[in-house]
Amino acid sequence: DIVMTQSPDSLAVSLGERATINCKSSQSVLYSSDNKNYLAWYQQKPGQPPKLLIYWASTRESGVPDRFSGSGSGTDFTLTISSLQAEDVAVYYCQHYYNTLWTFGQGTKVEIK
C-alpha cells in the first residue's frame, strides 16, 4: 500500500500569513503514461464533511479561492494557503488515487495564531 504522511500534524498561523502543509507518499504517484500526479487535497471544517480543494496535485476545484494552491510531483507535495483567513481553520487531508488502494494522509490541523 502507498502510505501518505503529512507534516506537520498541526500548525498555527497568523491571519493573513502563509500556511504550508506537506504530504509525502511512500512511492511515486506520478503516472508516466499521462504525466499526471494522482493526488488530491481536501478541507474538513469542524462538524462538516470533507470538501475537495485540489486534484491532479495542482488543479483547483471550481469555486475554491485562489489563495489555495497545490504543488509538487512524484512523492512530495505541498498545499499552500497564501493568506490565511479565519474561515480556513480546518483539518486538511491529502489522498493518493494512483491505484485502487487509495489512501488518505493522517490530516493536518490548521489554527489561527
Place this chain on the structure above:
Amino acid sequence: EVQLVQSGAEVKKPGESLKISCKGSGYSFSTYWIAWVRQMPGKGLEWMGIIYPGDSDTRYSPSFQGQVTISADKSISTAYLQWSSLKASDTAMYYCARHIGLTTGYLDYWGHGTRVTVSS
C-alpha cells in the same frame, strides 16, 4: 445541483444489523462511482469501498472486505452500506461521496454523513 443525501443517525447494540443509505440527485447517478468513507471519532478518513450503480460493480478496501456490504439501486439513485453484525468499533461517521474516475479517483461531492453509534 449535485446532492448526496444520507440517512439519519443510528444508535444500535452490538450484534445488530444496519443498512444506511445515500441518495444522489442532480446528476446521472448510474454513471459515477460512489465511495464510502469512514471517520472514527477524532480520527482521519478511511476509504471503505466503491460501487458503480450502473452495474453494481463493487470494490472493497482490504481493511473492510468481509466486514461490510456495499450495494446500490440505480432505479432510485441510492447507494447503501450495511452491516450484518455491528461491533462497538463500528462507531463512526460514515460518508458517501461521488467518485471521479474509474476504479481509482478523487471525491468531488460528499454527503453530510451518517453517524453510527454502537453501544450496549
